[in-house]
Amino acid sequence: MTQGSVxxxxxxxxxxxxxxxxxQRNEREILAAAERVFARHGYRGASLxxxxxxxxxxxxxxxxxxxxxxxxxVRLLERMMARWNxxxxxxxxxxxxxxxxxxFIRSKMQLSRRHPExxxxxxxxxxxxxxxxxxxxxxxxxxxxxxxxxIFEQWAERGLMDPVDPVWLIFLIxxxxxxxxxxxxxxxxxxxxxxxxDADVEEITTFLTRVILKGCGxxxxxxxxxx
Numbered sequence: 001m002t003q004g005s006v007x008x009x010x011x012x013x014x015x016x017x018x019x020x021x022x023x024q025r026n027e028r029e030i031l032a033a034a035e036r037v038f039a040r041h042g043y044r045g046a047s048l049x050x051x052x053x054x055x056x057x058x059x060x061x062x063x064x065x066x067x068x069x070x071x072x073x074v075r076l077l078e079r080m081m082a083r084w085n086x087x088x089x090x091x092x093x094x095x096x097x098x099x100x101x102x103x104f105i106r107s108k109m110q111l112s113r114r115h116p117e118x119x120x121x122x123x124x125x126x127x128x129x130x131x132x133x134x135x136x137x138x139x140x141x142x143x144x145x146x147x148x149x150x151i152f153e154q155w156a157e158r159g160l161m162d163p164v165d166p167v168w169l170i171f172l173i174x175x176x177x178x179x180x181x182x183x184x185x186x187x188x189x190x191x192x193x194x195x196x197x198d199a200d201v202e203e204i205t206t207f208l209t210r211v212i213l214k215g216c217g218x219x220x221x222x223x224x225x226x227x
Contacts, residue, residue, distance in 0.1 A: 029055040039117035080118040093154040098220040108177035116181035123182045162217030
């Protein structure tokens, strides 16, 4: 065992002996448990022991796979952003902006519904001033947004959408789609629902798509309209 490594608890396989499938399963369980614990208790209130208990693994394994509480927390936040933005990773100016933006809105709505705790965790971090994400926000994510913004600007130059500020547009889509997870209690309380149904989510998605595309003057390559 090297200096500084964490010993496995008795009766548990050394993490280094685990095969790839075991590692993937354990990391998946740890991340799911951490998302729940951090969303419920915040960074300061969460502990690696509580996360380990939720995951059904010894704390030593959590440390081996994730390195530290901070590292685990930041990984969760960055994973959430990667999920949200994956659809736009490979877009090009040759794509149809109506198709791209509709698919992005729909994907974001579904992800917020499937991973509400991850969405709330990210929102809480931002509301706290993003103390753990400054490097990511000012580096990788800023570059990602700027690259997407250039494509939106090229679409506008080709007459496929109005010359709206593309960064504000990305912010709008992020916030509008995350609202239904981050402010679920407000949404359910005002609408009198116990939960949003599949039909509700589809109606919200259609509404947001129509409002955003029309508001930005997005025109499909096929028919020149957003109807």
